Amino acid sequence: MNAAVSALRSQFPLLAAAPGLHYLDSAATAQIHGAALDAVIRHETTCRANVMRGTYALAEAADRAFDAARHSVARFLNAGSAEEIVFTAGATAALNLVAQAFGNTLKAGDRVLISVAEHHSNFVPWQMLRERTGIELALIPVGADGVLDLGRLPELMGSRCRLVAVTQCSNVTGAWSDVAAIVAAARQAGARVLLDGAQAVQHGPQDVRALGVDFYAFSGHKCFGPGGVGVLWGRAQVLAALPPFLGGGGMIGEVTFDNTTWAAPPQRFEAGTPPIAQAIGLAAALDWMMTLDWPQIHAREQRLGELLIEGLQRIPQLRLLGPATADSRAPIVSFDIEGLHPHDICQVLDGRNLALRGGHHCAQPLLAALGVEACTRASIALYNDETDIQALLDGLVEVQRTLT
Amino acid sequence: MNDANALYQDAIKQMAQAAHGHGQLESAHGEARLDNPLCGDRVRMQVALDSGRISAVAHQTKGCLLCRAAASLLGARAVGQDAAAIEAVADELDAMLKGAAPGPAAWPELAMFVPARAYASRHRCVLLPFRALQAALGKVAAGATANVTENHGETKGAL
Numbered sequence: 202m203n204a205a206v207s208a209l210r211s212q213f214p215l216l217a218a219a220p221g222l223h224y225l226d227s228a229a230t231a232q233i234h235g236a237a238l239d240a241v242i243r244h245e246t247t248c249r250a251n252v253m254r255g256t257y258a259l260a261e262a263a264d265r266a267f268d269a270a271r272h273s274v275a276r277f278l279n280a281g282s283a284e285e286i287v288f289t290a291g292a293t294a295a296l297n298l299v300a301q302a303f304g305n306t307l308k309a310g311d312r313v314l315i316s317v318a319e320h321h322s323n324f325v326p327w328q329m330l331r332e333r334t335g336i337e338l339a340l341i342p343v344g345a346d347g348v349l350d351l352g353r354l355p356e357l358m359g360s361r362c363r364l365v366a367v368t369q370c371s372n373v374t375g376a377w378s379d380v381a382a383i384v385a386a387a388r389q390a391g392a393r394v395l396l397d398g399a400q401a402v403q404h405g406p407q408d409v410r411a412l413g414v415d416f417y418a419f420s421g422h423k424c425f426g427p428g429g430v431g432v433l434w435g436r437a438q439v440l441a442a443l444p445p446f447l448g449g450g451g452m453i454g455e456v457t458f459d460n461t462t463w464a465a466p467p468q469r470f471e472a473g474t475p476p477i478a479q480a481i482g483l484a485a486a487l488d489w490m491m492t493l494d495w496p497q498i499h500a501r502e503q504r505l506g507e508l509l510i511e512g513l514q515r516i517p518q519l520r521l522l523g524p525a526t527a528d529s530r531a532p533i534v535s536f537d538i539e540g541l542h543p544h545d546i547c548q549v550l551d552g553r554n555l556a557l558r559g560g561h562h563c564a565q566p567l568l569a570a571l572g573v574e575a576c577t578r579a580s581i582a583l584y585n586d587e588t589d590i591q592a593l594l595d596g597l598v599e600v601q602r603t604l605t
Numbered sequence: 606m607n608d609a610n611a612l613y614q615d616a617i618k619q620m621a622q623a624a625h626g627h628g629q630l631e632s633a634h635g636e637a638r639l640d641n642p643l644c645g646d647r648v649r650m651q652v653a654l655d656s657g658r659i660s661a662v663a664h665q666t667k668g669c670l671l672c673r674a675a676a677s678l679l680g681a682r683a684v685g686q687d688a689a690a691i692e693a694v695a696d697e698l699d700a701m702l703k704g705a706a707p708g709p710a711a712w713p714e715l716a717m718f719v720p721a722r723a724y725a726s727r728h729r730c731v732l733l734p735f736r737a738l739q740a741a742l743g744k745v746a747a748g749a750t751a752n753v754t755e756n757h758g759e760t761k762g763a764l
Contacts, residue, residue: 542669544644544730545613552609560644574645574667603613604670 205501206586212489213425214238216584223555223589227423228372228533228580231403233486234425240485241427244478252477253451253468267477270484271467277487278417278434279408285440287433287467288475292399293322295418295433296366298470299395300326301446303364303416309335312362314392316341316349316378317570318371321563323397327366341367343570347374347523351382358390366395373564373571373578374523375400375506375533384413393439399423403582404502404531405495406487415439421479426486430479433470440466447472498583505581505590506532512594519597522571532581535562538597541604543577549603553596555589608720613670616717621673626680630663637740641729646672650679650737654745658687662738669730671721676734678714688742695735702728 202210210216213232216224224232250263271283280286289295304326307313313327317340331338339357342350349367358365365387370377380396387394395416398407402424409417416439421430435443445452445463449472454462463469506527513519518539524530538546543559550557559577561568568574579593633651640647646668653661662683666676683691690711698715700706704722708715721727 542644542646544646544669544727545671548612548724548727549609565645568645574647599609603609604618 202588203501203586205497206584210584212236213584221554223553223585223592225579225581225585225589225593226556226558227403227582227585228400228578229558230422230428231425231582232584233422233427233482234489236489237426237482237486241478241482244481249478251474263477266481267475270480273484273487274432274434274480277406277491278432279406279410280434281410281437284465284467285434285437287435287440287470288480289418289431289433289470290429290476291422291431292397292418292420293431295431296323296395296397297326298433298446299364299366299416299418299435300330302443302470303393303395304330304334304336305444306442307334307336307363310337310361312337312339312359314339314341314357314362314365314367316367317343318347318349318374318376318378318564318567319366319368320372320397320399321565322399323366323368323395324566337361340566343567345571346376346525347371347567347571348376348529349378349383351379351386354383354386355390358386358392360390362387362390362392364393364395366397368397368400370398370400370404370531370533371523371564371567372400372533373535373562373567373576375530375535375580376524377530380412380414388413400531400533404499405493406491409434421483421486424483424486424490426483427479430476430483432483435466437466440470443469445469445472449473451475493583501586502532502581502583503527505585505587506530506534508587508590509534509579509581509593512590513597516597516601520573522573522576533578534580535576535578537573537576538600541600543575545604546577546597546600549600550593550596553592553599555593555596557593611720612724614717614720616714617670617674620677620714620717621670623677624666624673624680625677626662626664626683627666627677628663629665630661633661633663633741635741635743635745637737637744639733639737639740641668641672641733643726643729644669646730646733648672648676648734648737650676650734650741652683652738652741652745654742658685659683659691659742664734664737666734668733669727671718671727671730672733674717675731678712679734679738682712682714683738688739688746691735691738691742695732695739698735699728699732702731 248262250260252267275283393415396414398419402419417434422428452472522535547559630651638649649665697709701708
């Protein structure tokens, strides 16, 4: 095994305990880093108390740890301030938060533009909003390679586009979206931009200010942190103009029988007790990520993607989905083998200790556009190396032998 | 880890390959379509009855080997059965997959699915054609007109 990868793998408790595991499903859930796990345990065993409520020493310590977590996330995203960071239950909750809070500012006939390549979590909430308020929903199409086709963007936005909500990177094809072009067109139309960063964050720190978007959503479990926590970043003035989504404790200014006022962001959007330990674990994962040599990791991930694509292209009856080359995609590679079902493929691969995902990947509109109902996906993260790729290619030989 | 060779034994592959009952009925008394939202598998089952017993069955199945084998087995065995018998077999198959029962004595071929016991995520693949046939029979019992299609998509946690 590659020495650099071996050193990385040793920091992941599950991978350290399972040296023979070829984990190629990080696009679904990345493994948790030891620092994140330690931070959760340390918090729960030394600082566990509710936040923004107590005045005793333990509660103060919990407040400090939670605030520090918010600052870590802000650094990871290069946010303008920690007040722009809203902790949620995950990326889905963050996207739904925008669909509800921002959605409540829209009127019938206003338009939201999404894309065919969206995960259902950035698709269904907008359909629900359409049902509720009568907004128009329009779709950016994809080309045969799954890349967003931005050729008709101004036309698709029309005159009443209020929001463009798109993925930064497809969870099926790995194709990166041309965020700069989308932001430029949205600005021209006076629309806000929401970027679903769920698949991007495990490939390095992000810069929301350079991206130029207004909202950014991601999940902790996809960037080596715990489950049950996610983040919505919103530009300060945009968040300040939004009504709350959930009502409850922690999100109010004052409550009387006749009237209730809202707290300022981010608390306005964090009703109830937030996922405190999870946020602290997430921050530990992000702090660790910020110490890494990302150009080196990107180069390795891309090389592995190339190796995989080259190997897959030699398999008869195999159709690669997404961009043909590894340099225009995240290291997510989905494929379809004629006559073989992804569930069966993944089952056989599991017998060789390979963890891959088969199915529609919560992206049925995209799969329909690509002409498949289900596919098999290998997703590569920083703890994978050449042995994982070779194991997969060898495993696919057995797949053919076993299933046909 | 699993034993893929045990799961994908020849009996299952041959049954799937045979695709007994694949196709459409010209005149069906009941029809139902069930989806597995986890993977997009889909079974459309049509049934015709004569004096309460299945006189013809046809299915269009898009799915994995397990799902196709189960649909094919129904295509081969369902004719002559009534709704109660199909329900009993389906429930016994469900119990067999959950590891609590030996399997339907009247349908010994279903033993080919015993290796799937260890993989709960695959139980639905085996059961989907049975549940589709039950739904189609339910349409007849409810007096629904023929060729009514409905999506009975079930849900399963995180996708």
